[in-house]
Amino acid sequence: MSTHSGAAPMITVSHLAKQFSVTKGGRGLLGALRGLVAPERVTVNAVDDVSFNIGRGEIVGYLGPNGAGKSTTLKMLCGLLVPTRGEVLVNGQIPWKDRRKYVANIGAVFGQRTTLWWDLPVIESFNLLRHIYGIKPERFRRNFDAFRALLELDPFLSTPVRSLSLGQRMRADICAALLHDPSIVFLDEPTIGLDVVAKEHIRQFVLTINRERGTTVILTTHDLSDVEKLCERVMIIDHGKLLFDDRLAALMQRFGGKRALLVEFTQAYDDVRVAGAEVVSHDALRATYHFDRAETSAADLIARVSARFGVADLAVREPDIEETVRRIYEEKLL
């Protein structure tokens, strides 16, 4: 199922599982007291037998509803958590062994948190990171000059981090995560809470470093435009299980539902029905048809429509990914 470019995968995950023992809160005062004395513990499978490979230079979207196991997986890939079972190899290393050596080669941004020094001007945080990662001055200069231009950091380089807007902070954090040229970067909700312009900035940046440096990118997001614009490949996890792992196009094909054909007529028709499509809206000179790609091709439908009516203009609209993924979660299509 998995698609990887290159011979040796960048990430190999096999039968990964993480169980948490969670204290179950009792009800009422008595329950609370019992919880203090003899807490009732339940085992939760946060990640349950997950396996996948990711190739060098891929950008993979890791999706799932809240509490599905995305962050837990990411934390294990970053070496922050040790799994209950299973194996992980990233760039030939086991993430939770030899922490210092491992994290020197990865970059990570956990959206809600900053790695920067709160009271320091942004530029000084970058300088500290240069020392922390032992980045050679010329390499630092080269990367920093490239990133500051791409992310437009200049206006706030001497502003203390605590005074940055969320979008500025995120741009600075993403810069910070990449200054040491990691071969792989983990982005946990990198666009959360940002406005459209800031989101676009970050997407462009991720695409650029992926293309120019071949950086492998794994990102979790709730914003499906991120996925649409960045990821060729999508993994969907729910209740700790990996439900889907394939190209984004395949996801749309399987679950994408109906495509839409928008038609503008040269004259008004009373009845605009055609075989193989459903009329969802019709007024004076316009009509919208929905059709299933499995039953009718766009070409056939267009031919049918143009044979019967005078057509001024046509457009085919692909199904919306946001809608698709929501349907997968809600209707449990997988």
Add this chain to the structure above:
Amino acid sequence: MPLVLRLIGVQLRAQMQYRASFWIDVFGTFVLQITGIVAILGGLSTFGAVAGWTISEVAFLYGMVEISFGLMDMIFSGFDPPWFSNLVKQGQFTQLLLRPVGLWTQVLGSAFLLRRLARVGQGALVLVVALSQLQVEWTLVKALYLPLVIAGQVMCYGALFVVGSAIVFWTIDSVEAINILTYGSTEMTMYPMTVYPDWLRNIFTFAVPTIFMNYFPALYFLGKPDPLGFPAFAPFIAPFVGVAMLIFSIGVFRIGLRHYQGTGT
């Protein structure tokens, strides 16, 4: 420059951004500490002496602890359990784990409260006054040993902070209880150990061996006999006990970290 100094430098610069609040803090701490001394002295003067110790002798114990604890509190600011539990709670600790340098460097570099010097200054003041009242027979060995005892105490109290912070890995919301361990154990060492009941003294001899950190060295400096009948080397092991406690605390911290990485938060 070592990274830890670079990180501490950052902390100092940040504190200097709020110069006024820094000095208000220093002054406030100083006044608070002096009030504390007055209260203690008031209490002691009612009795005249505690377990055969004069007020000046107790002041010697007190001054030593204040100097070492103040120094420790400044150097180990990052391991102060309330601070450390915030690091863990707010996820900053995760960020430390993602950087390719040692955790000790980073936690020690995460905070450095210069204002703790107020406490050191106040302790030094008390110590000097106490010594001026006492007829200590100074020898070269005593003069050389005094800073070693202070270094040992710094390590001992630092170890208490580190163990306290390690406990955060198991129970993140027990900072109050941890404070009893750290501050309680410290305050115990401000008084002659013979004022405590046997069971309590045994705890601070065998479980948390702080008896060797201040009480026994003080017997030696002040030329007082040992009423407890310990071996003659008892006053001289303070630096070693300090090192041992610090090593022990590093072990506990490692176990805590392993637990944390197994369970997450």
